[in-house]
Amino acid sequence: MPTALSLTQRISALFSPAVVRPTLIAVSIFASPLVGSADEWGTIKGRFKFGGTAPKQADLKADKDPEVCGKHKLLAEELVVAEDGGVANVVVFVRDKSVKVHPDLAAGKNEKVVLDNKDCRFEPHVAVVQTGQQLVLKNSDTVGHNSNVATVKNPPSNSLIPAAGESTITFQSDEAIPAQVTCNIHPWMKSWIVVRSNPYAAVSKADGSFELKNVPAGDLELQFWHEKAGYLGEMTIGGKSEKVAKGRKKVKVAAGDNDLGELVLDASLFSK
Amino acid sequence: MNGIMNTTVCSVARPLHKSALVAGLLLCLIVTATGCGRTPAASFRLNMVEATKQRLTTEQEKQVATVLLAMFGTPDEPVCLPETGLDEAKLRLSAGPVRSDIVGRKNGLYREHCAHCHGVTGDALGPTAAFLNPYPRDYRPGVFKFKSTERADKPTHADLVRVLHNGIPGTSMPSFALLSAAQVDALAEYVKYLSIRGETELALMRAFFELDDDALGKLPESREFLVDETLAPIAEKWKTAADAQIAVPPMPTGIDLVASIAKGKELFYGDKANCVKCHGVTGLGDGQANDYDDWNKAIVEINKEITSGSEKARETSTSGMSAEDLDEHRKQIAWLAKFDNVLDGDALRPRTIPPRNLRHGIYRGGRRPLDLYYRIHAGINGAPMPAAKGTVPPEDIWHIVNYIRSLPYELDGELGADKPMLARDRF
Numbered sequence: 001m002p003t004a005l006s007l008t009q010r011i012s013a014l015f016s017p018a019v020v021r022p023t024l025i026a027v028s029i030f031a032s033p034l035v036g037s038a039d040e041w042g043t044i045k046g047r048f049k050f051g052g053t054a055p056k057q058a059d060l061k062a063d064k065d066p067e068v069c070g071k072h073k074l075l076a077e078e079l080v081v082a083e084d085g086g087v088a089n090v091v092v093f094v095r096d097k098s099v100k101v102h103p104d105l106a107a108g109k110n111e112k113v114v115l116d117n118k119d120c121r122f123e124p125h126v127a128v129v130q131t132g133q134q135l136v137l138k139n140s141d142t143v144g145h146n147s148n149v150a151t152v153k154n155p156p157s158n159s160l161i162p163a164a165g166e167s168t169i170t171f172q173s174d175e176a177i178p179a180q181v182t183c184n185i186h187p188w189m190k191s192w193i194v195v196r197s198n199p200y201a202a203v204s205k206a207d208g209s210f211e212l213k214n215v216p217a218g219d220l221e222l223q224f225w226h227e228k229a230g231y232l233g234e235m236t237i238g239g240k241s242e243k244v245a246k247g248r249k250k251v252k253v254a255a256g257d258n259d260l261g262e263l264v265l266d267a268s269l270f271s272k
Numbered sequence: 273m274n275g276i277m278n279t280t281v282c283s284v285a286r287p288l289h290k291s292a293l294v295a296g297l298l299l300c301l302i303v304t305a306t307g308c309g310r311t312p313a314a315s316f317r318l319n320m321v322e323a324t325k326q327r328l329t330t331e332q333e334k335q336v337a338t339v340l341l342a343m344f345g346t347p348d349e350p351v352c353l354p355e356t357g358l359d360e361a362k363l364r365l366s367a368g369p370v371r372s373d374i375v376g377r378k379n380g381l382y383r384e385h386c387a388h389c390h391g392v393t394g395d396a397l398g399p400t401a402a403f404l405n406p407y408p409r410d411y412r413p414g415v416f417k418f419k420s421t422e423r424a425d426k427p428t429h430a431d432l433v434r435v436l437h438n439g440i441p442g443t444s445m446p447s448f449a450l451l452s453a454a455q456v457d458a459l460a461e462y463v464k465y466l467s468i469r470g471e472t473e474l475a476l477m478r479a480f481f482e483l484d485d486d487a488l489g490k491l492p493e494s495r496e497f498l499v500d501e502t503l504a505p506i507a508e509k510w511k512t513a514a515d516a517q518i519a520v521p522p523m524p525t526g527i528d529l530v531a532s533i534a535k536g537k538e539l540f541y542g543d544k545a546n547c548v549k550c551h552g553v554t555g556l557g558d559g560q561a562n563d564y565d566d567w568n569k570a571i572v573e574i575n576k577e578i579t580s581g582s583e584k585a586r587e588t589s590t591s592g593m594s595a596e597d598l599d600e601h602r603k604q605i606a607w608l609a610k611f612d613n614v615l616d617g618d619a620l621r622p623r624t625i626p627p628r629n630l631r632h633g634i635y636r637g638g639r640r641p642l643d644l645y646y647r648i649h650a651g652i653n654g655a656p657m658p659a660a661k662g663t664v665p666p667e668d669i670w671h672i673v674n675y676i677r678s679l680p681y682e683l684d685g686e687l688g689a690d691k692p693m694l695a696r697d698r699f
Contacts, residue, residue: 007335011342014495015353064549064560144546146658150566152478155424158651158658162544167662176482184563184656185549246481271584 046260052267054081086208122191366462394466412470418637536675
């Protein structure tokens with residue numbers, strides 16, 4: 001298209017029937033096809049550490065259904081840091097949607113993911129689910145809950161989940177940002193679901209470690225997210241501070257182990 | 273954003289921003305009254321809350337505004353692509369300033385009847401909005417509460433017509449039963465138009481985040497992206513709303529009303545339906561009363577982010593910062609200040625949505641047993657009220673409906689004859 005046209009002219013031309021549509025190079029904003037060597041697979045791992053002094057998890061006040069929920073010592077889970085500095089609940093996923101999937105992982109999609117309402121909190125705090133995979137919203141408590149699933153690209157839902165009951169949902173498309181799941185009856189209850197169209201998403205464990213197994217070897221883009229920090233814009237990897245705009249980091253995956261080592265997240269990231 | 277964001281009042285161009293809409297509307301009135309002759313051109317406001325949240329640059333805001341203008345036209349000259357499924361003739365009847373057309377038919381219905389509450393853009397920022405509780409609906413997220421479809425689905429055209437015909441009892445949303453059927457029909461179409469436009473705007477603004485680095489921060493200028501991937505899926509949900517209508521089985525027979533009410537009461541207080549948790553043991557709506565609906569919650573969350581971000585910025589010492597970090601720090605402070613400013617003009621102070629007081633017998637979504645069935649089955653979209661669907665079987669939902677309908681007259685319940693209810697609690 002001639003560049004002399006203004007933005008307005010270019011855009012209006014798109015919708016005007018009189019104009020023959022110029023053939024456009026399909027610039028899909030999402031997928032970039034991957035070039036990886038035939039059938040080699042690697043494991044990406046690493047460990048998130050907190051840079052600075054981590055704040056203590058605040059006590060939550062269980063003022064609804066106190067006779068049941070008051071029995072549990074409930075702590076805020078928006079930032080969970082182990083004694084040795086490991087940061088839990090950091091989400092790591094492969095951003096490329098067209099990523100090749102290892103045959104061993106393909107079947108995992110048929111397993112159900114469970115998000116349990118247990119002891120008046122959600123277990124796990126961050127759940128990973130693939131498009132098309134079943135997410136079971138379960139209630140192991142003796143009181144009723146509801147699960148308000150605030151997805152953006154998928155239809156949101158909010159179902160009553162009675163004691164010992166469950167409700168199953170599935171998703172059609174990826175969510176660009178993990179979606180919050182809350183209980184309106186017990187407002188302190190908060191959790192997150194990561195919805196991806198492939199199995200390459202992980203959540204760091206209590207010690208801060210994460211692992212993405214059987215990733216195709218070659219160039220990939222990872223994305224890092226934490227509920228309190230959003231997409232992590234900066235981290236210190238191998239002693240070197242790196243800016244990772246929108247939490248995106250390009251990596252070259254070799255066959256076998258790819259250990260990113262310690263990924264230090266500065267305290268200032270978590271001030272949201 | 274010249275050209276798009278500017279409004280012309282009597283050939284005097286003045287930039288439209290923030291509360292300029294209010295001023296603009298007033299100006300229109302003054303101008304018309306003093307016989308200026310020309311009708312001022314109105315413009316849609318950009319969703320500045322979302323633009324700021326997504327940290328869009330001025331260039332990016334301009335790209336969104338340009339696409340929207342080409343796709344949807346202006347408040348005076350609406351256009352719609354065939355993909356929207358909308359009827360441009362109906363839109364023209366609703367759009368524009370209030371006037372008579374060549375056959376003497378009233379035009380400009382939306383601005384005459386709705387804009388002072390719902391805003392010209394459908395952003396619920398009309399001049400009257402701030403004084404109302406609940407606030408008028410902001411159509412832009414495409415979320416509606418009182419409808420016959422499953423929770424996340426769009427209202428059908430008939431649902432919108434019903435809301436317009438009946439109004440929303442217990443709120444300031446009036447009934448438009450005095451308008452002709454054709455006028456109500458045109459207004460319902462216009463609500464869809466503003467919603468599809470608003471949803472498209474949101475989708476475009478959110479798409480910047482997902483761009484690959486080599487897109488250089490620009491959305492693809494292709495029909496494939498703008499229409500096929502963005503507009504069409506949004507419009508499709510509106511076109512297929514009728515397919516998502518809730519199938520309602522007939523009210524159970526073979527049980528007398530008293531027994532049905534007793535069953536409904538048991539369910540209401542029971543662990544499964546759990547209505548009591550929010551609506552309270554008294555049914556007065558005093559259970560879980562400090563929650564927000566989605567529109568207000570979004571603002572509450574932004575407020576939190578601004579507050580904690582500002583606190584942190586204040587505490588951060590810049591001595592010893594690298595030039596790059598200092599630049600970022602300044603950008604963050606500027607962004608926080610901008611956001612605060614944007615909220616001042618483009619958002620209202622968040623209001624909580626208390627669960628309904630069920631002893632009034634006033635139902636916003638309609639008082640037919642069928643309306644209550646829909647509300648309980650699907651919950652209330654955009655509000656904390658959850659769906660009983662899947663948890664409570666259909667015949668039990670009918671028992672609850674009967675109980676709800678009996679609550680305003682209940683004599684022997686929690687607030688029965690032995691515990692007289694205060695008049696002020698009842699009304």
